[in-house]
Amino acid sequence: MSKWKGAAAVCVNEKQELLMIYQGLPHEVKMWSVPSGGVEEGETFEDCCVREVYEETGYHVNVVDELFVKESDLAVVKYFRVKVTGGEKTLHDPDGLVQKVEWRDVELVPDEDFQYKEDIEFLRNYAKEIVT
Structure with a gap:
């Protein structure tokens, strides 16, 4: 069985604010996350990241570099700056x-409002450290 593959975008502006989306189906509790999604056939992880940011936010972006990879038995997600x-x-x-x-x-985003709890510490630390 092959793993689900995805990409996530980490984008911080000059005010050290993180580009985030608030998402969920109408009947679900809505949660905050960074723009992300699944790799489509023929796409690289980087291409997926750029496409997902545009689809979810309207912004055009360039991938600067790979930050880290989150992997489990079922999925692999690459996070890009x-x-x-x-x-x-x-x-x-x-x-x-x-x-x-x-x-x-x-x-200012409460822990319980993050969709992916395992990303909280990294995102908070990253937003403090990065200079755009």
């Missing part, structure tokens, strides 16, 4: 999951 190169904040998620797109002070 990205930089906004154009576009504008819009909601046009083809899956209809994204409810909001915001630049957030990640310190």
